[in-house]
Amino acid sequence: MxxxxxxxxxxxxxxxxxxxxxxxxxxxxxxxxxxxxxxxxxxxxxxxQKFEILFDIGAYAIVDGYYREAVSSFTSALERFYEFFIKVVCISKNIDWSNTQEAWKEVSNQSERQLGAFIFLHLQETGSKPTLLSNNKIKFRNEVVHKGKIPSKEQATEYGQAVLDVVRPLLKKLKEEYGDAVGMATFQHLSxxxxxxxxxxxxxxxxxxxxxxxxxxxxxxxxxxxxxxxxxxxxx
Ligand SMILES: [Zn+2]
Structure with a gap:
């Protein structure tokens, strides 16, 4: 790519x-x-943003026949999207950017902490828990990423589709309801x-x-x- x-x-x-x-x-x-x-x-x-690029890298990996790598990139795209969601919500609350970055440092090395932060910010923002990847997909991902499973093209594509289905409604929400904060995040990213x-x-x-x-x-x-x-x- x-x-x-x-x-x-x-x-x-x-x-x-x-x-x-x-x-x-x-x-x-x-x-x-x-x-x-x-x-x-x-x-x-x-x-x-990182999640946008990582997801495309996963898609190109499918085209090129690297299905394990596709699963890994889709997973990273999802994790970086959660980070983006968290940061956009913080910006929308007018929290000082350096404070957000300081707080992020405490979770940056542990994806489970990030997921926890995302789930409760989502609950606070929307009144309900987010739709996450199904347990089947999480099990599949762990087998690929941690146990050396070699997925088929169909399995990797299905997994990517599941990530897409999780991110798209949230991305739509961010674009529609958090437009100013998304703009600020883009500005921040470019600076x-x-x-x-x-x-x-x-x-x-x-x-x-x-x-x-x-x-x-x-x-x-x-x-x-x-x-x-x-x-x-x-x-x-
Ligand atoms: Zn020139």
Whole structure:
């Protein structure tokens, strides 16, 4: 899975004729430094949150035949989505960002703590407990991730679909009812991605269409099954 990037300076000079100047490997920090054929050095910041990227990595792993890796990436996408949900709710309560980060440190190394935080924040926000992955799916995931089970393509796809079914209604809720906080979280994410050394260099922000997407507003995009979404993936 690669990311097509356009030179930020070429875009500033002539946006109509700026072309994709590099395809890069995905990075953890979402910050891509590229040198274009015209000799410009520029920075591209990827707007997508971790859960959006991780879920797509899982989908591409299915295309490539790495089903264990797909299950692992879908699982990470779900965990990072819970983190995003928690942080957006905190932002919506006007809690100071540094305080939220401090609190997150206490749960950051233990996914069970994060899940607990998510369940009770969800209860507090909506009055009911969230729909989680079924016990069958959790058992399957543990067998794959911890016991070396080799899943079939169908099993990995079903698992990804189950993750999609858990995240989508929550994502919809965040987009509809927590729009301002989601915007703040995006702003925060991009400022964290930026480096102090980027001042004075052409910097652009890039938005890609992921299967789980904070930015895509078309209902049809979110109605697709994972199987359909996979069949529409682009390769760079
Ligand atoms: Zn350029």
């Amino acid at each position: 690669k990311l097509p990037v356009t030179c930020a300076q070429c875009m500033q000079e002539d946006i109509a004729n700026a072309m994709i100047t590099a395809t890069v490997e995905f990075k953890d920090d979402g910050r891509y430094e590229i040198l274009c054929p015209k000799g410009h050095s520029s920075i591209t910041l990827l707007q997508q 964290n991605t930026r480096n102090p050394s980027d001042d004075g260099v052409a910097v652009s922000t890039m938005c890609i269409s992921t299967i789980l997407s904070l930015s895509n507003g078309e209902p049809a995009h979110d109605d697709r099954s994972l199987k359909d979404a996979i069949s529409q993936l682009r390769r760079w």
